[in-house]
Amino acid sequence: MADRIPLLELKNVSKRYGGIAALTGVDFSAYAGEIHAVLGENGAGKSTLIKIAAGVTDATEGEVLVEGKPRHFRSPTDAMQAGVVCVFQELSLLPDMTVADNLSMVAPPTRGGLIDTKAQRTRAMELLKRVGCEDVHPLELVKNLPLSRRQMVEIAKALAKRPKLLILDEATSALTAKDVERIYLIIRELRDQGAGILYVSHRMHEIEALCDIATVFRNGRKIETFRKNERNVHQIIQMMIGREVTHHYPPKPPFQADRAPALTVANLSWGRELSNVSFTAGKGEIVGLGGLDGQGQRELLLAMFGVLRGVEGTVTIDGQPLSLSGPKQAMNAKLPMALIPEDRKVEGLMLPMSVRDNLTLASLPQMRSGLGIDGRKEADAVKAMIERLQIKAPNADDPVATLSGGNQQKVVLAKWLMTEPGIILLNDPTRGIDVGTKQEIYRLLRNLAAEGRTIIFYSTDYAELIGCCDKVLILYDGRITRELKGDACTEHNLISSALNVETVSGEAA
Amino acid sequence: MSDWRYYISHNLGTLTAVGLFILMFSIYIGNHEVGLNPAVATTAANKAVLLALVAMAQTLPVLTRGLDLSVGMIFVMGNCLASAIVVGSIGEGMLGCIVVLAMGFAAGLINGAIVVWGRLQPIITTLATGAIYYGIALWIRPTPGGDVQTDIADFMTGQLFETVPTALVVLLLVVLLIWIPYRSTVLGRAAYAIGSNEQAAYMSGVPVKQAKLLSYALGGMLASLGGLMLTFNTYSGEASAAIGGTYTLNSIAAVVIGGTSLFGGWGSAIGSVFGAFVLRTIEDLLFVFDLPPLWQPLFQGVVLLVAISLGAVRVFRIRNRLELFT
């Protein structure tokens, strides 16, 4: 087996974005006829690895070999021509074009130099049939398809290129169980025909069910490659998160059922995404939002902050009704609200602007003197906040883009702490940041709660919810299906309620 | 068949523009003192085809989510150049026509090259190159004048078989020989892909650079063809910044009326042709209904602004306010 030539081989590959290392000295091989799982936490370097393999980005150092030959992909087209095809997590379909167009984007069937739409359509129907999407009309526009169908079309598009190495990056996140079975079937078929498959997923059971071999990444380094059944789930999780698993959460006070209510949400509904959500959060309480990804948690936070239009139901803050008409109203509520948004690059920060400008953006009204901004007051407040959160920024005038991911996230938090909020909504705030900063954030949250602030905390990481929250609301399909209080917040309960089953048989991952 | 549903919905913008044009043109003819005869049709066509060509030229960059603010100036440059070199015998005149088209193609290619390799914004790029092309037009023709090969000009502005306006046939040929083949080549479809989502297009292996270059270059060529047709109408060239500006503005309006999205990825040059026809018919309508000439620019401006504002419908369908900012 050692003398087989790998389909894809990375030798000592490193990638840095600015000063931040995304991959460090990675050696990695993928062989034909194998399904290879790529595992790791967010920010572990999986997506960078894939991007390099698929020609989306260049390695800073190291060599990429395809079938033993050194290759330097300048674009995804180069990679495709070499037989490496990727199904990206952020879909690469063109929304304004038809399914048939999308499926034959690069090398459409032609007649006399012009695209043969009839042949293209036949081809589209064959491909759709292969992935079990006969219900999708080839002339439908991609933007009119539901997300799960789009993902299937994306996979069909990759199949059309007859890949030697197929890379699937979280390709099943929006699929129904039936579609997933279909995909498994196709993947196994491809493997048996001699193709190689790289499979990135967070779902442990998927990997168990499907993969022959797996590689774990952590903090941009390869930890280990092992064959199926050589490691158990527990060991794999150990590898993914490193040694410190249990000790990084600050101690929780005992659960108090009789807190004074700070935030009361009643019958909040928004389209199909939220239906009749009601709950109460007390002063000084950390309330987690749990459940599978995409069950309405983000929409709930946005709705409370006034970002969504046409929300029904009421939000009451410390006894006063809140107008859900915009962030400004939410920030001026009796207990001022703050929202730490999901995507810090698009919703949280202005990357080219200075740390100072970012920090004070939400609290400019407090810095006012006369018509202008009080420069001294501002500088003092910025300095105090940088010290309080220990933001590692050489200079407050430096662009935020030059900071590391963890420090950027601290800037977002600090920006909102400057508004002295009474209610803090957090939308997955620890995604893609290092463990050290995560721990600082956990401590910060506990301290803020101890000061009497209310925290609503959505996280995709169950361990985080268990470690930080006084109670956890589980959302499923836009409704709160369960409320886990105090000691009831266990991994077992969290997962079983997330999947909306009363009991899970067997071992919970 | 259910396929029809898709064909209609994919071409709804174009079909609406066609319908609007037919409606307005019928009103115009109905109120015209002589009604529809070859002479009336030819006069209308000769005027309308100019804007139709420039509107087609504008459509190509717009489909890639770009914009060409220099189309009007390339149009004027084509006019001035034609008034200088489309002279002499018929053969020499034809050669001159080819040179004019080549020059338009080159001008568009320069726009595209600056956008693609220089990575400058299309707006500012074409605003600046527009000045350059205007300068060249002025250099060729400092004062209005010049001449054009009369045989070609008379043929192009006359009628075929004494019924069909030749200008319309030219336009039809452009659609059949340039637009339709263009949009069913890989590069033409790539233009739509880029406008739809440039990052996704790149990820899918679409030839982004080549497609952008071609769209600007073809746009330049169509604009200069418009300039050439203008010369056949006026028998002279004039380097007028006002004419260039008006055509640029109206080309954008025609594109919008023709159902092409200014955010790229959606629309058709055929729609833009009818958008241009609609705009021209408005002018003619003002004429037959005896609107005082002084009111005409205002009326046209308001129609334009209203047409543009129709794009705001999207805003009222948005449910998540964050989507307003994308």
Next chain:
Amino acid sequence: MTFQGVAQRIGLDVPVAVAFGCIIVLLLGGSLYSREFLSPDYLLQQLQVGAFLGIIASGAMMVILLGHIDLSIPWTVTLGAMMATALSGWIGPVGIWLAIPFGLLCGTFIGVLNGIGVAYLRLPSMIFTLGMNAVVQGLMVLHTGGFAPQDHATDAMHFLAVKRSIFGIPNALFVWMFVGIIVILLLRRTAFGRSVYAIGNRESVAYLSGINTNAVLIGCFAFCGACAAFAGVLLAGYSTKAYQAMGDAYLLPAIAAVVLGGTNILGGRGNYLGTIAGVILITLLQSILSVMQMPEAGRQVIYGSVIIAMLLLYGRGAKTRT
């Protein structure tokens, strides 16, 4: 404080330094051609002419910082001039006093309409303002054709645009300085200014931070309209009367001045020092070309080429790949 620190504080970054460098090169190059170029008289004359462009560019800059553009500037300039000159004809002698404020008010109104189109209708500013330009043009054609009682500038307009009251320094220059100081204070010292940069960088972030982004958008467009109209008023004073299409020659130079001064055409980055440099640069370029008796054709070509060349030096976008 280091040199870099000082430079950063006053806004002297690479584009601004390059622009100032080009000004010096132009002046030195010009002085080889004629010694006149370094005389205070010539320079003041240039600054006086540049003041009109400077005022327009001040407004254009506010809009460009937002990541938008105002193509209605040409006819807003003309509107300002025509409304200001016409007022005394409509309402009698009182109009002489109200002429300038009225002109400004009309420009502001157009700006507010632009702002509403961009903010509430979310239409691309380029297209909406282009349409607005056509509407204003239509109005002005109608105005001059039928209703203009008179088109002569008032004494006050003449005074501001042409006279030199203190030490022979043109009053127009003081007016520009006044507008410039307003812009600098707005951008550097107020929450409004911060919001402008924030919106230019990412409107979603500004919105989520509780900023009323629609109000800021409308404010900037209104300011731009007011500046354009003000320049129109002064131009009418300078040439003693208002006439059609008098603003047409100012759109490209104003945008070019702002962009050459290092303001990002996509918004969010730029400072006023750069715009000053850009205005002076454009004015000198125009002046030198005309002193050298370069025909209009050559001027346009050089003009466009210089803008492209300078932008290629420092105004380029990011690559698709990372």
